Amino acid sequence: MAPVTLKSVTKSYGATSVLHGIDIDIADGEFVVLVGPSGCGKSTLLRMIAGLETITGGAIEIGGRVVNDLEPKDRDIAMVFQNYALYPHMTVATNMGFSLEHRGGSKAEIAERVQWAAGILGLTHLLDRYPRQLSGGQRQRVAMGRAIVRNPQVFLFDEPLSNLDAKLRVVMRGEIKGLHQRLGVTTVYVTHDQVEAMTMADRIVVMNGGKVEQVGAPLDLYDRPANLFVAGFIGSPAMNFIEGIVTNEGLVALGVTLPLTNSAPLGTKATYGIRPENLTLAADGLPAKITLIEPMGSETQVTMTLGDHTITGVFRERIAARPGETIHIRPDLNAIHLFDASTGLRIE
Amino acid sequence: MKTDLSPRMKTALYGLMCVLLIPFVFPTWWMITSSVKPISDIFAFPPDLWPRRFDLTTYARVFELQPFARQYWNSAYIAALVTAGTMVISSMAGYAFARIKFPFSNAIFMVVLLGLLIPSEVTIVPLFQIFLGWGMINTHWPLILVPIFGAPSVFATFVMRQFFIALPNELEEAARVDGLGRFKIFWTIALPLAKPALGAVAIFTFLHSWNLYLEPIVFLSSTQMFTLPQALTQFTDAYGGAMWNIQLAAATMTAIPVLLVFIVAQKQFVEGLAHTGLKG
Ligand SMILES: Nc1ncnc2c1ncn2[C@@H]1O[C@H](COP(=O)(O)OP(=O)(O)OP(=O)(O)O)[C@@H](O)[C@H]1O
Ligand SMILES: [Mg+2]
Numbered sequence: 001m002a003p004v005t006l007k008s009v010t011k012s013y014g015a016t017s018v019l020h021g022i023d024i025d026i027a028d029g030e031f032v033v034l035v036g037p038s039g040c041g042k043s044t045l046l047r048m049i050a051g052l053e054t055i056t057g058g059a060i061e062i063g064g065r066v067v068n069d070l071e072p073k074d075r076d077i078a079m080v081f082q083n084y085a086l087y088p089h090m091t092v093a094t095n096m097g098f099s100l101e102h103r104g105g106s107k108a109e110i111a112e113r114v115q116w117a118a119g120i121l122g123l124t125h126l127l128d129r130y131p132r133q134l135s136g137g138q139r140q141r142v143a144m145g146r147a148i149v150r151n152p153q154v155f156l157f158d159e160p161l162s163n164l165d166a167k168l169r170v171v172m173r174g175e176i177k178g179l180h181q182r183l184g185v186t187t188v189y190v191t192h193d194q195v196e197a198m199t200m201a202d203r204i205v206v207m208n209g210g211k212v213e214q215v216g217a218p219l220d221l222y223d224r225p226a227n228l229f230v231a232g233f234i235g236s237p238a239m240n241f242i243e244g245i246v247t248n249e250g251l252v253a254l255g256v257t258l259p260l261t262n263s264a265p266l267g268t269k270a271t272y273g274i275r276p277e278n279l280t281l282a283a284d285g286l287p288a289k290i291t292l293i294e295p296m297g298s299e300t301q302v303t304m305t306l307g308d309h310t311i312t313g314v315f316r317e318r319i320a321a322r323p324g325e326t327i328h329i330r331p332d333l334n335a336i337h338l339f340d341a342s343t344g345l346r347i348e
Numbered sequence: 349m350k351t352d353l354s355p356r357m358k359t360a361l362y363g364l365m366c367v368l369l370i371p372f373v374f375p376t377w378w379m380i381t382s383s384v385k386p387i388s389d390i391f392a393f394p395p396d397l398w399p400r401r402f403d404l405t406t407y408a409r410v411f412e413l414q415p416f417a418r419q420y421w422n423s424a425y426i427a428a429l430v431t432a433g434t435m436v437i438s439s440m441a442g443y444a445f446a447r448i449k450f451p452f453s454n455a456i457f458m459v460v461l462l463g464l465l466i467p468s469e470v471t472i473v474p475l476f477q478i479f480l481g482w483g484m485i486n487t488h489w490p491l492i493l494v495p496i497f498g499a500p501s502v503f504a505t506f507v508m509r510q511f512f513i514a515l516p517n518e519l520e521e522a523a524r525v526d527g528l529g530r531f532k533i534f535w536t537i538a539l540p541l542a543k544p545a546l547g548a549v550a551i552f553t554f555l556h557s558w559n560l561y562l563e564p565i566v567f568l569s570s571t572q573m574f575t576l577p578q579a580l581t582q583f584t585d586a587y588g589g590a591m592w593n594i595q596l597a598a599a600t601m602t603a604i605p606v607l608l609v610f611i612v613a614q615k616q617f618v619e620g621l622a623h624t625g626l627k628g
Contacts, residue, residue: 050525051524051525052521052524052525071524072521072524072525073524073525073526073527073528077525078525079521079522079525081518081521081522082518083516083518085516085518085519085521085522086522087519087522087523087537088519088541089540089541098523098526099525099526099527102526102527102528102532103527146522146526
């Protein structure tokens with residue numbers, strides 16, 4: 001186990017700059033999720049930590065040691081790949097023991113470690129199979145087994161669940177989290193799925209366009225997003241944004257005036273953010289015209305027009321109204337986010 | 349690739365395939381049956397599909413007229429060496445061209461490929477002079493060295509390179525993380541997965557060497573040193589007339605290893621294919 005520190009890490013492919021100075025401190029034993037839209041550089045960053053990509057600038061430290069020029073094998077990391085990358089011509093047991101074999105472990109020792117890992121992951125009865133004889137979830141487990149047998153300092157995961165169906169994804173999510181709680185190994189986990197990020201992470205790093213937008217605990221990011229990007233990225237369905245001007249009556253936007261508690265200077269051009277789940281039905285609320293109703297059972301998702309803006313609300317109630325009718329909604333005053341319209345930064 | 353055909357379509361398809369098979373199977377059939385006919389029966393009209401009289405002495409005569417066992421050995425060990433050498437060189441060179449970044453690798457690969465464009469008839473005279481200088485005329489060295497460092501090996505390198513390019517890079521990265529160096533990755537990961545490509549390389553290299561005709565004629569002069577294709581032309585009577593039945597008996601024996609190579613390598617081929625692909 002070891003802390004991982006990234007210091008102004010940059011990456012360019014020729015003239016194309018892909019990462020523009022990444023600073024992240026990952027504590028010993030922490031589970032950190034890198035999340036962001038496709039192409040933002042998550043995989044590149046992870047592969048740089050692994051040693052599979054060269055580091056253009058800055059430094060990466062694992063366990064206090066700069067590893068910039070070390071080969072992957074000398075960094076004491078284990079990686080789980082998106083497509084599992086199991087060796088097709090080796091059995092599950094050989095796959096899992098392969099790294100130990102090449103590090104000169106004795107046969108008995110390797111067998112013992114493989115048995116131990118297989119026991120944890122429920123693979124004991126599959127050890128003699130070949131990868132092609134396994135289901136997607138089983139392959140995923142073998143890939144994890146291969147990572148844990150060696151007892152590395154750091155686990156690296158690159159979208160390990162993206163090839164699984166929704167149900168299995170939830171199961172494996174739990175298993176990975178459970179494994180982390182059991183082994184306590186520092187973990188860096190890449191995903192573009194914000195639900196995965198929210199449920200698994202100790203801390204989330206939100207990336208966009210080769211930069212870190214915000215680092216924080218899942219609920220911190222949810223409650224206090226530092227900017228419009230993070231606000232829009234974290235949470236599902238996404239936060240509603242309405243642009244307007246701060247006045248005494250609240251935020252004046254096209255066709256609607258929204259209540260405010262924040263103390264932004266009057267006249268500020270701002271973006272008002274409110275999460276769908278922070279809207280409630282209230283007889284004295286703002287009138288909104290329904291365009292779409294999606295009942296989910298436990299809750300109802302409603303798309304509606306508020307003034308000139310299309311917004312989404314999620315309500316605990318079942319709603320009898322039909323599209324075209326008007327309901328009255330009220331934003332939760334404690335859950336209003338305000339962002340500077342020009343910089344996109346949060347206004348306290 | 350499973351398609352559901354109606355029984356009638358299936359019958360029609362198999363019928364068509366049987367018809368198309370005739371031009372391929374007939375010469376082989378003719379060769380084998382004629383090798384056990386007395387020479388006078390070979391030209392009987394209408395031709396006999398099944399010999400009306402058998403003469404099995406033809407096979408013994410093959411060995412009396414020529415040092416055929418010796419020639420068989422010549423062909424076999426030359427083809428084996430050429431095949432082994434080509435597999436080693438082409439798999440390593442193909443891997444390097446596919447996976448290792450080095451300056452001008454693509455340009456160098458192009459130059460290597462150009463070797464395929466030069467017909468062997470063009471290079472045979474200079475090669476003869478080179479081997480003459482090395483004192484290797486009427487030895488088997490030219491027949492071993494020329495293919496291993498010539499066009500067949502270039503083609504094999506091309507095949508191997510294409511295969512390695514298509515092999516998922518993630519596997520090698522996983523191996524790097526697992527602690528393997530470049531050569532071990534090649535040896536324990538890439539090469540075992542390249543079995544289908546190696547099988548193809550083995551088949552065509554072996555066949556190429558086995559069937560080589562121009563080079564033996566140019567480089568070899570004594571009967572003891574001859575290879576099979578060359579030996580086959582030697583079955584003539586005192587007046588230069590071909591002894592067809594004996595020649596066909598020799599030809600039948602020459603064809604057997606070809607069939608064996610196909611059967612063995614093809615199994616590798618199919619097995620190898622089943623292994624590749626990250627997801628089944
Ligand atoms: N070898 C390369 N040469 C040039 N550009 C590259 C190379 N590899 C990646 N990039 C670029 O780097 C950027 C980041 O890629 P990366 O794979 O890290 O994205 P990602 O965040 O993992 O996306 P995804 O969620 O789709 O996997 C992309 O814009 C990509 O085009
Ligand atoms: Mg990626």
